[in-house]
Amino acid sequence: MSRGIKLYYDLMSQPSRALYIFLSTNKIPFERYPIALRKFEHHTKEYQKNVNRYGKVPCIAEQNFRLAESVAIYRYLCREYPIPRHWYPDDTVHQARIDEYLSWQHLNLRADISLYFFHVWLNPRLAKEENAYKTERLRLRLDGILNFFEQEFLCNGKNNFISGDSISIADLSAACEIEQAKVAGFDPCVGRPHLSNWLTSIRELTNPFYDDAHKYVYRLAPEHILTPSVLEDEMKTME
Amino acid sequence: MSRGIKLYYDLMSQPSRALYIFLSTNKIPFERYPIALRKFEHHTKEYQKNVNRYGKVPCIAEQNFRLAESVAIYRYLCREYPIPRHWYPDDTVHQARIDEYLSWQHLNLRADISLYFFHVWLNPRLAKEENAYKTERLRLRLDGILNFFEQEFLCNGKNNFISGDSISIADLSAACEIEQAKVAGFDPCVGRPHLSNWLTSIRELTNPFYDDAHKYVYRLAPEHILTPSVLEDEMKTME
Numbered sequence: 001m002s003r004g005i006k007l008y009y010d011l012m013s014q015p016s017r018a019l020y021i022f023l024s025t026n027k028i029p030f031e032r033y034p035i036a037l038r039k040f041e042h043h044t045k046e047y048q049k050n051v052n053r054y055g056k057v058p059c060i061a062e063q064n065f066r067l068a069e070s071v072a073i074y075r076y077l078c079r080e081y082p083i084p085r086h087w088y089p090d091d092t093v094h095q096a097r098i099d100e101y102l103s104w105q106h107l108n109l110r111a112d113i114s115l116y117f118f119h120v121w122l123n124p125r126l127a128k129e130e131n132a133y134k135t136e137r138l139r140l141r142l143d144g145i146l147n148f149f150e151q152e153f154l155c156n157g158k159n160n161f162i163s164g165d166s167i168s169i170a171d172l173s174a175a176c177e178i179e180q181a182k183v184a185g186f187d188p189c190v191g192r193p194h195l196s197n198w199l200t201s202i203r204e205l206t207n208p209f210y211d212d213a214h215k216y217v218y219r220l221a222p223e224h225i226l227t228p229s230v231l232e233d234e235m236k237t238m239e
Numbered sequence: 240m241s242r243g244i245k246l247y248y249d250l251m252s253q254p255s256r257a258l259y260i261f262l263s264t265n266k267i268p269f270e271r272y273p274i275a276l277r278k279f280e281h282h283t284k285e286y287q288k289n290v291n292r293y294g295k296v297p298c299i300a301e302q303n304f305r306l307a308e309s310v311a312i313y314r315y316l317c318r319e320y321p322i323p324r325h326w327y328p329d330d331t332v333h334q335a336r337i338d339e340y341l342s343w344q345h346l347n348l349r350a351d352i353s354l355y356f357f358h359v360w361l362n363p364r365l366a367k368e369e370n371a372y373k374t375e376r377l378r379l380r381l382d383g384i385l386n387f388f389e390q391e392f393l394c395n396g397k398n399n400f401i402s403g404d405s406i407s408i409a410d411l412s413a414a415c416e417i418e419q420a421k422v423a424g425f426d427p428c429v430g431r432p433h434l435s436n437w438l439t440s441i442r443e444l445t446n447p448f449y450d451d452a453h454k455y456v457y458r459l460a461p462e463h464i465l466t467p468s469v470l471e472d473e474m475k476t477m478e
Contacts, residue, residue: 053391054343065332072338079331092318093304099311104293106345152292 003080005030006061008051010037014110015070016058017213018176022074022169024209026083030060071102074169086166097163101153101170109174112138112145113181121184142181146188149174150195157194160201167205175202179214182221189227200227242319244269245300247290249276253349254309255297256452257415261313261408263448265322269299310341313408325405336402340392340409348413351377351384352420360423381420385427388413389434396433399440406444414441418453421460428466439466 007023007030009016023030035041035057042048042055052059052068059068060076067073078088089095116138124130153162153174162170178188178199189196203210211218211233218230246262246269248255262269274280274296281287281294291298291307298307299315306312317327328334355377363369392401392413401409417427417438428435442449450457450472457469 067335067339069339069342071342072335075338076331076335079334092315095318096306096311096315099314100306100308102342103308103310103345106342107350111346 003062006033007031008033008035008047008057008059008061010035010042010057011213011216012037013057014113014176014180015173017179017217018173019058019060019070019073020213021176021206021209022077022087022172024212025206026077026081026087028077028081028083070173071169074173078169087169089163089166089168094163094168098168098170101162102173105173105177109145109149110177112141113177116142116186117180117184120186139186142186146178146192146195149178150192154194154198157197161198167202171198171202172206175199176213179217182225183217185222185225187225203230242301245272246270247272247274247286247296247298247300249274249281249296250452250455251276252296253352253415253419254412256418256456257412258297258299258309258312259452260415260445260448261316261326261411263451264445265316265320265326267316267320267322309412310408313412317408326408328402328405328407333402333407337407337409340401341412344412344416348384348388349416351380352416355381355425356419356423359425378425381425385417385431385434388417389431393433393437396436400437406441410437410441411445414438415452418456421464422456424461424464426464442469 005023005028007020009020009032011017011020011034033051035047037057042052042057048055051061051066054068056068058070058073059066060073061067067076074088077083088098119138120130120135150156153159161167162174175198178195181188189199211230218226244262244267246259248259248271250256250259250273274286276296281291281296287294290300290305293307295307297309297312298305299312300306306315313327316322327337358377359369359374389395392398400406401413414437417434420427428438450469457465
């Protein structure tokens, strides 16, 4: 049964991609409303008045109900739709681990990747100069947070996923954040075999939607950063 | 029934205060483990190994189970303890509104208040110079985010609380963030009557624990920022 979800999103936004993949993988029908961040469509008065008061993506609308913030949207969808429970398990400890990651992410993994992405990739395109010292400082932070993620959340490979043996909303959200670094020419997988394996698993479990959501990331990232399988699939779409 | 919760906290940390008030108001017994941020006790290897891998406060431990991130901890406590439902209602729309605020908060209200607090109050105490231009820029951001909060979350007084008519974990969390600005000499209530009324309600509904948790905030904030009732109560404790 479709309840008429409208998704407002931009595939250049990490949480937009994650939500797009989540809805698609779980066969929840939705209407697509792309909002082009590069054209500042999220900053228009109309968008902020009629869709999302925060002026951000993603956002969903279901009749008169509108909800922003991907973490709040996942939880809402898991309550309202028949979604396999592994995405957000009923078990209290698993749920706590997922909540802990999703809360930690904002001012840590997400902040550090976004700062690097803005400084190295976006700012030069907005005619703001890149500062070599700042780039190096942000790169070190990014390295540190990814090492921490691999060590603490994936337990250096002992955990297949953040909350144990099954993929959850925490994994999908983290994967889409981490993919963003590739656009700025930073390969998160170098020297991190467990993170690399985990990223491959997320992709395999959610394809073809993962690749569809990441098509712009793949096009913008330098070739040497993409895995052979991604490159192969990308070439097929170009034939 | 006490299940033996240990709370690791520092009353100078906003989410520590909120959790301390939440546990106390809801009569959940807990053992107190103060961690002095000013002495960098959260940075010790022992704390990070045995208590909180993130090296932050607050954190709870219950036998071998440890959980960080106040938002994850609230949800865990609301599942595991007999807590009045208004704190995190079962109703899906109320729950979504609370989740939306708690997710939005990290990179908005919390980030802007923390940046101001660090620059204006903490840095000079760590012998880092305050920069007048930066102070002004951070003050404008702080003004903007508090106006947005009053307008959008309290609907300029039409909503008594963030999710409607009852206090929830979103309100308590937001109030403790906003109180932090007072330490840095910034009065969030000036020109914001609805925010001021809302803050008074949160205090009244959770006292005496609210004042107990804010005792250092009250001592550090300039007098002209504190409400007459807070000053009166503070003077009583000094008699």
